[in-house]
Amino acid sequence: MASDQNFVNFVLDQIKNVGVVTAKKMFGEYGIYVDEKLVGLICDNKLFIKPTNAGREFIENVLEAPAYEGAKPSFLIEDKIEDSEWLSELVRISVKELPTPKPKKKK
Template sequence: MASDIGFVEYVIEQSQLAARLGHKRLFGEFALYLNEKVVAFVCDNSLFLKNTEAAARLAPDCPMLPPYPMAKPHPMANALLDEPDLLRKVLLAIEAELPAPKPRAPSKRTKARR
């Protein structure tokens, strides 16, 4: 079942990160980005955190479930939607822990225009 954009907007609102927390559609579901780093996923209208030490430390009670079939378990963080301050803190900690994204190679179209 694909996730609703309304649920994604609700997660962003609850995080209190506004425009800093972006989203992109990903195979009918969504990836949530903070400073160009994937920090969470929305799958089947549930919030799954990136499985990091920060997530384990700050949200230890989140059940570990696969966000989609055949996926590795991730912390399912729907309970954090009722605790906006903790949700924001967890997402910021996950972002701080992740490495910077690698620069993207120019596309073939860009190279052809030169």
């Protein structure tokens, strides 16, 4: 089941003061980017944040699940998705730990 655009917009509106936040369609679902860095996925109207050590410490009681079949486990954000301040802080500290994407090769 593909994610609903209203849910994607809601998630984007919740994440504030972390940089440029965008959602890009990927295989019928969405990748969440901050300043061109992939930080999470939205699949089946669920938010998954890429796991980091700092993110794990911040969340404390981590719930991990794969975003789709065959994917590595990510942090599944359910209860606190409506807490904009908390979600923004999680994204902010996760972005710091995630690697910078490699430049794309010109064709």
